[in-house]
Amino acid sequence: MRARNLVIAVTLAFLGIYLAWVFLEGVTGQTDARLADLALARIPESGVSNPVTAVLLNFRAYDTLLELAVLLAAILGIWSTGSAVPGFVPAGPVLSSLTASVVPLLVLTAGYMLWVGAHSPGGAFQAGALLGAAGVIMRLSGRPNAGLPPLPWLRVATVLGVLAFTVTALALMGAGAGFLTFPLAVAKWVILAIETAATLAIGAALAAAYLAGEPVVATGTTATSPGGSER
């Protein structure tokens, strides 16, 4: 046991030294042009003015497509473990009224985050996280399916991000632009469309992850809720 701890400690120490060296090398080692300058110089060609969105949705769109696929795979994994556990007890009056005012605010903020992502910090992942948070709050206040739509629609919502991304990319390829290459004339709208689909998919996936299993087909009275119909 002692020997094993020693081995772990020495390995971690070497790993730490290696990481420190990599950091030092990354900060000081390179003298020629770095990738950030290259990306910043070509932002006008991306269709958006926020550098982060330009990189995520245009220059390295393939990465983002695969990230959405990873999220989809995670949800499939969660659903394959069985059906969702029963919900919590219905919320008391204070939590209910808080939920009634916080959830619409979260949905509104998510829409704002999605739109503002084109020119300032924000974007699909942050907006989707806010939608997911709205779902978590609804689940915590006693709604058995976290305000998510019925299962067939939920399935559509979770694949929406990957689907919209792939279909757009293939359509652009068919039009002669190349897979995941956005012509400047349509780039802004293509990015907005993909981000909208991704926001819905991320929100649905994160809220569904909190149910810890495939949602049970709703038969109850509280299954359909105002917040749920929006997603």
Next chain:
Amino acid sequence: MTEVLLAFDLLLSTTLVGLAMAALTSREPRRAVILFIAFGLLLALVWARLRAPDVALAEAAIGAGLAGALMLSAARRATGSRPSRNKTRPANEER
């Protein structure tokens, strides 16, 4: 102004490392998760200080908020199933 910011950064990074160690060494899952959420919120501040507001937003919303909520419910189930396992199972499970 820079001295104040430097002091703030030092305080932030030491607190961050302290919280990380506390979360890792905590024996009780629930306590560890709450420490992890505090860690995530401070990490969002660090990203903001590094002028990466996008990452700060994502860290606060996903890293601290949603991951925290997921782990809290996981921790509740872990502590809920542990006493029964300790009491009933060891005799059957050992051999």
